[in-house]
Amino acid sequence: MGYADAKRSFETEKREDFSEIRNLCTKCGASRLNEELIKYGSYCMNCFDQYCKQAPSYFNDDIKDYSGDPKGWARRIIDRHAAGRHVSKIALQFANEALGTKYEP
Numbered sequence: 001m002g003y004a005d006a007k008r009s010f011e012t013e014k015r016e017d018f019s020e021i022r023n024l025c026t027k028c029g030a031s032r033l034n035e036e037l038i039k040y041g042s043y044c045m046n047c048f049d050q051y052c053k054q055a056p057s058y059f060n061d062d063i064k065d066y067s068g069d070p071k072g073w074a075r076r077i078i079d080r081h082a083a084g085r086h087v088s089k090i091a092l093q094f095a096n097e098a099l100g101t102k103y104e105p
């Protein structure tokens with residue numbers, strides 16, 4: 001089933017259950033059903049699909065470039081935590097110890 005078909009069936013299906021509240025995809029600006037945007041994190045289904053394909057691996061999802069920083073690994077953990085992403089408590093503790101910062105779970 002291609003994207004166009006999926007889109008058509010999605011819209012046909014949902015039309016009965018939801019009023020046609022539409023909003024714009026934050027990535028491509030396409031007008032989509034609000035339901036779809038909520039489901040895919042403010043992206044349309046197409047953009048979300050592309051986002052998933054591009055989604056970097058665990059080690060490549062850095063917020064910043066830490067190369068050249070000997071304590072980059074620790075800063076990465078702190079920044080990931082600050083960004084509200086999952087970081088294990090022990091990793092966070094080690095990172096704080098390495099940077100000499102206070103450990104706040």
Ligand SMILES: [Zn+2]
Pocket residue numbers: 025026027028029030043044045046047048
């Ligand atoms: Zn989009």
